[in-house]
Amino acid sequence: MRLDGKVALITGAGSGIGRRTAILFANEGATVVVNDISQENGVQTVDEIRASGGQAYYIKADVTQQAEVKTMVQQTINLFNKIDVLFNNAGIAGVGAVHEIEEDTWDKVVNVNLKGVYLPSKYVIPHMMERRQGSIINMSSCVAEIGLQRRSVYAATKGAVLALTKSMQVDYAPYQIRVNALLPGTILTPFVEGYLRSAYDNPDEALNTIKSRQLSEQLGTPEDVANAALFLASDDSKFILGSPLYVDGGAVFGKMA
Numbered sequence: 001m002r003l004d005g006k007v008a009l010i011t012g013a014g015s016g017i018g019r020r021t022a023i024l025f026a027n028e029g030a031t032v033v034v035n036d037i038s039q040e041n042g043v044q045t046v047d048e049i050r051a052s053g054g055q056a057y058y059i060k061a062d063v064t065q066q067a068e069v070k071t072m073v074q075q076t077i078n079l080f081n082k083i084d085v086l087f088n089n090a091g092i093a094g095v096g097a098v099h100e101i102e103e104d105t106w107d108k109v110v111n112v113n114l115k116g117v118y119l120p121s122k123y124v125i126p127h128m129m130e131r132r133q134g135s136i137i138n139m140s141s142c143v144a145e146i147g148l149q150r151r152s153v154y155a156a157t158k159g160a161v162l163a164l165t166k167s168m169q170v171d172y173a174p175y176q177i178r179v180n181a182l183l184p185g186t187i188l189t190p191f192v193e194g195y196l197r198s199a200y201d202n203p204d205e206a207l208n209t210i211k212s213r214q215l216s217e218q219l220g221t222p223e224d225v226a227n228a229a230l231f232l233a234s235d236d237s238k239f240i241l242g243s244p245l246y247v248d249g250g251a252v253f254g255k256m257a
C-alpha cells in the first residue's frame with residue numbers, strides 16, 4: 001500500500017491514463033478525487049474503484065475555468081482536510097502544422113493543456129504549503145523533446161508544461177513539495193485512437209509508424225504510465241525533484257539507425 005492514507009486529486013480521470021491511475025492509486029490505499037469534465041466517464045471511474053473496495057469521489061470541473069477549479073479544490077479540502085497528491089493529467093490533442101491550426105483550436109489546446117495545469121496547482125498548492133508536503137505530477141509528453149509532424153500547438157503546450165514543472169519545483173522545494181513531469185510516448189487510449197483516425201487514412205499504417213518511432217516492440221498502455229505516476233506520487237521518489245520521467249518505449253533517447 002504505497003499511498004496508504006493519502007488523498008490524491010487527478011484531473012481528467014474519466015478516461016485513459018487518468019482513469020487507470022485513479023484505479024491504481026485507490027488500490028494502493030489512496031482516497032482518490034476523480035475530476036473530469038465528463039460526469040458520465042468520471043462517475044464510471046468512481047464506480048469501478050468502489051466496486052473493488054477502494055475510496056473515490058467524483059467532482060465535476062472544467063480545468064480551464066477558475067471558479068470551477070477553486071470550488072473543486074475547496075470541496076476536496078472540506079471532505080478530506082488535505083491533498084497529498086495532485087496529478088494534472090487532463091489534456092486534449094490538436095493536430096496540424098501552424099498554418100493549418102485555426103485560432104480557436106490553438107486557444108482551446110493551450111487553455112486545457114497549460115492553463116489546466118496552472119489553475120488546479122494555484123488552488124491546491126497553498127494547502128500543501130501549509131502542511132509542508134505534497135507531490136505534484138504534471139502531464140507533459142515526449143513531444144516536448146522531439147519534433148513530430150503536425151503537432152505544433154500540442155507540442156508547444158507540453159514543452160511549456162515541462163518548463164513550468166521545473167520553475168514550480170524551485171518555488172516550492174522550500175515547502176517540501178515535489179513537482180515532476182511525466183513524458184509518455186504513444187499510449188493506446190481513446191485520445192490516441194481519435195488522433196489516429198484524424199491524422200491517418202490507414203490505421204495499420206499508423207500503428208506501424210508509431211512502432212517505428214520507439215525501441216520497444218509493444219505499444220504503451222495506460223498501466224505503464226499509471227505505474228510511473230504511482231512512483232512519483234509515493235515517497236519512493238522522495239529524492240526526485242523537478243524531473244522529467246520518460247515512459248516512451250525508448251522513443252526519445254533510442255535510435256534504431
Ligand code: NAD
Pocket residue numbers: 011012013014015016017018035036037038041061062063064089090091092093112116139140141142183184185186187188189190191192
Ligand atoms: P483521454 O482523452 O483518454 O483522457 C483525457 C481526459 O481528460 C478525458 O476523460 C477528458 O474528458 C478529460 N478532459 C478534457 N478536457 C478537460 C477539461 N477541460 N477539464 C477536465 N477534464 C478534461 O486521454 P489520455 O490519452 O488518457 O491522455 C491523458 C493525458 O496524457 C493528456 O494530458 C495527454 O496529453 C497526455 N498524453 C497522452 C499520451 C498518449 O499517447 N495517450 C502521450 C503523452 C501524453
